[in-house]
Amino acid sequence: MSELIELSEVLWELPASTRSDMRVPARVFADRELLAAIQGDGSLEQIQNVATLPGIVEAALAMPDVHQGYGFPVGGVAATELPDGVVSPGGVGYDINCGVRLLALPLTEAELARRREPLVHEISRAVPAGAGKTKGRARRGAEIEAVLQEGPRALGGSDDLARTESGGCLPGADAAAVSDRARERGAGQLGTMGSGNHFVELQRVAHVFDDAAAEAYGLRDDQVTVLIHSGSRGLGHQVCSDYVKQMDGAMRRYGIDLPDRQLACAPASSPEGSAYLAAMAAAANFAWANRQVIADAVRSAVGRVVGDESARGTRQVYDVAHNVAKVERYDGRELLVHRKGATRAFPAGSDEIPEAYREVGQPVFIPGSMGTSSFVLAGEPGSVELAFGSTCHGAGRRLSRTGAKKEVSGAELRRELEGLGIVVRSPSNKGLAEEAPLAYKDVERVVEIVERAGLSRRVAQLVPIGVVKG
Amino acid sequence: VFRWVEHTAELELEIEAASSADVFAEALAAFAELVGKADGPAIEEEIFIKADDAAMLLVEWLDELIYLAETEGFVPEGLASVDLGKDWLHAMVDGHTGQPSHLVKGVTLHRLEFRQLDDGWRARVVLDV
Numbered sequence: 001m002s003e004l005i006e007l008s009e010v011l012w013e014l015p016a017s018t019r020s021d022m023r024v025p026a027r028v029f030a031d032r033e034l035l036a037a038i039q040g041d042g043s044l045e046q047i048q049n050v051a052t053l054p055g056i057v058e059a060a061l062a063m064p065d066v067h068q069g070y071g072f073p074v075g076g077v078a079a080t081e082l083p084d085g086v087v088s089p090g091g092v093g094y095d096i097n098c099g100v101r102l103l104a105l106p107l108t109e110a111e112l113a114r115r116r117e118p119l120v121h122e123i124s125r126a127v128p129a130g131a132g133k134t135k136g137r138a139r140r141g142a143e144i145e146a147v148l149q150e151g152p153r154a155l156g157g158s159d160d161l162a163r164t165e166s167g168g169c170l171p172g173a174d175a176a177a178v179s180d181r182a183r184e185r186g187a188g189q190l191g192t193m194g195s196g197n198h199f200v201e202l203q204r205v206a207h208v209f210d211d212a213a214a215e216a217y218g219l220r221d222d223q224v225t226v227l228i229h230s231g232s233r234g235l236g237h238q239v240c241s242d243y244v245k246q247m248d249g250a251m252r253r254y255g256i257d258l259p260d261r262q263l264a265c266a267p268a269s270s271p272e273g274s275a276y277l278a279a280m281a282a283a284a285n286f287a288w289a290n291r292q293v294i295a296d297a298v299r300s301a302v303g304r305v306v307g308d309e310s311a312r313g314t315r316q317v318y319d320v321a322h323n324v325a326k327v328e329r330y331d332g333r334e335l336l337v338h339r340k341g342a343t344r345a346f347p348a349g350s351d352e353i354p355e356a357y358r359e360v361g362q363p364v365f366i367p368g369s370m371g372t373s374s375f376v377l378a379g380e381p382g383s384v385e386l387a388f389g390s391t392c393h394g395a396g397r398r399l400s401r402t403g404a405k406k407e408v409s410g411a412e413l414r415r416e417l418e419g420l421g422i423v424v425r426s427p428s429n430k431g432l433a434e435e436a437p438l439a440y441k442d443v444e445r446v447v448e449i450v451e452r453a454g455l456s457r458r459v460a461q462l463v464p465i466g467v468v469k470g
Numbered sequence: 471v472f473r474w475v476e477h478t479a480e481l482e483l484e485i486e487a488a489s490s491a492d493v494f495a496e497a498l499a500a501f502a503e504l505v506g507k508a509d510g511p512a513i514e515e516e517i518f519i520k521a522d523d524a525a526m527l528l529v530e531w532l533d534e535l536i537y538l539a540e541t542e543g544f545v546p547e548g549l550a551s552v553d554l555g556k557d558w559l560h561a562m563v564d565g566h567t568g569q570p571s572h573l574v575k576g577v578t579l580h581r582l583e584f585r586q587l588d589d590g591w592r593a594r595v596v597l598d599v
Contacts (some may be wrong), residue, residue, distance in 0.1 A: 041478045068478040070580030070596050094575040094598045184541050195573040196599060234540045237575040237598075241533055248579060249522070261579035262596075400476045401599070428571065 043073035055085020064449040065396030071262030074341035088265035091338035097287035098231030106313030120466035124425035126297040148175035151285035152292035168288040174278035186235025191293030193470040202466035213360040232287035318363040322393035345379035345391035369440035382454025395440035404439035426469035508545035508568020525584035
């Protein structure tokens with residue numbers, strides 16, 4: 001820890017002089033205990049590698065849930081100055097616009113009562129999960145094209161759009177920049193969860209920390225909520241693969257030399273950079289449409305199990321992306337903010353957030369690990385001052401998948417969760433074990449750090465009462 | 471032989487093989503272990519790929535297997551034949567169709583390695599899962 005400078009109790013810095021190739025410092029949001037855990041994997045080296053990107057400004061940032069990734073660490077934020085600062089597809093990740101959407105049902109857990117288990121089962125039937133070919137409805141080419149250009153708007157008007165980051169449509173999307181192979185991978189996957197750490201979770205509001213913000217978000221004690229975690233599926237994965245390879249081949253032409261090939265990048269204004277940004281925006285739109293179709297399926301399940309009135313009253317609180325690059329302005333500069341495993345968290349007063357939330361700040365959702373609490377946060381001014389309008393995105397992995405399976409079996413975990421009163425639906429015991437709570441850091445500590453750092457504040461704590469895992 | 475190396479979030483694959491062609495056979499065996507078994511119709515897939523160097527050929531090889539698994543439900547079992555050039559590979563892969571059990575999102579260039587040692591070949595690749 002000796003080379004790290006303590007800027008505050010929850011912010012540490014490796015100066016740019018730490019390595020000759022670093023252009024800016026690397027900063028980590030963490031307390032001493034989390035920092036010790038962070039030093040246990042390769043994430044500190046990776047955030048220093050990010051600090052070498054051409055055009056990066058101020059600092060490469062790691063959130064308290066940071067862990068080792070490839071190229072960028074997961075939980076990393078980097079802003080490059082436009083037009084000539086670089087864009088790095090690896091700084092967004094394979095699952096472009098992986099994100100979370102929160103729905104609030106018009107009833108309490110007590111009112112849901114015995115319909116809880118049937119509702120979880122109905123949601124698991126309505127939202128296809130798992131890897132490979134899925135049972136999502138096959139879409140016509142024209143429909144996919146429209147989704148890539150416009151996002152969920154292409155699927156029909158919905159009040160949810162106003163409560164979605166960027167209105168569910170990133171500007172500059174160009175379906176033509178998305179390869180045929182990416183479209184083939186995405187065909188039939190709209191409205192599907194995927195596997196890995198994706199899930200749909202039925203929850204109850206266990207605690208409200210901030211009454212005014214909770215009221216603005218339409219959340220109250222004991223209310224039932226549904227948290228949806230998914231992304232752009234095979235389509236987004238292929239877009240990332242296509243452009244990482246393209247930029248790997250182009251870097252020499254731009255005189256860029258980096259310590260990790262997976263950081264492959266090109267000036268945002270270059271033909272390669274522009275094409276990636278257009279394809280990334282299209283994949284982000286696909287991801288928002290994916291979560292929209294899942295939300296519609298959840299509402300239909302609510303209708304079948306609880307009743308049509310409850311389905312109509314199931315309101316979207318918000319939808320946030322945590323793997324994306326966006327053009328934003330800070331101190332008069334136009335920057336491209338890469339958030340890989342980090343969430344935008346704009347404070348009160350921002351024009352970018354829905355009017356109904358403008359006095360309290362943007363909602364942010366932090367999923368815990370399976371079986372543990374998730375948190376609703378609100379953006380704070382510190383996010384803009386210290387982190388390009390960003391905060392954390394989850395608990396952050398602590399153990400490898402193999403490590404998790406050594407500690408607990410899927411069957412044991414299933415019994416444990418059911419013992420806690422959580423209904424579990426998962427296609428694979430192995431997949432369940434890989435996502436065991438012990439594989440993750442303590443989400444409550446992660447959230448405490450971002451609050452102490454002034455990036456975002458706690459609004460509500462949600463506890464799981466049913467899990468449908470991908 | 472292949473082995474999975476501990477990585478916090480992803481899967482790191484290390485391969486040791488007697489020949490460069492065997493590296494691709496081992497990568498296929500590792501991928502097959504990930505996606506599990508299938509009991510659908512037996513099929514043979516033809517794969518032809520090109521890349522600038524051997525390391526990128528390995529990336530393309532695994533990318534192709536991901537694509538076939540995701541779009542056709544192809545679960546590979548073994549290499550029927552392989553011809554390897556400096557910047558190309560042509561292979562016939564035996565397998566069955568089914569429901570691949572593990573999603574691999576992409577093949578990264580992080581810590582990518584493909585080199586000849588005194589006693590054979592060594593390769594490393596990190597998969598995003």
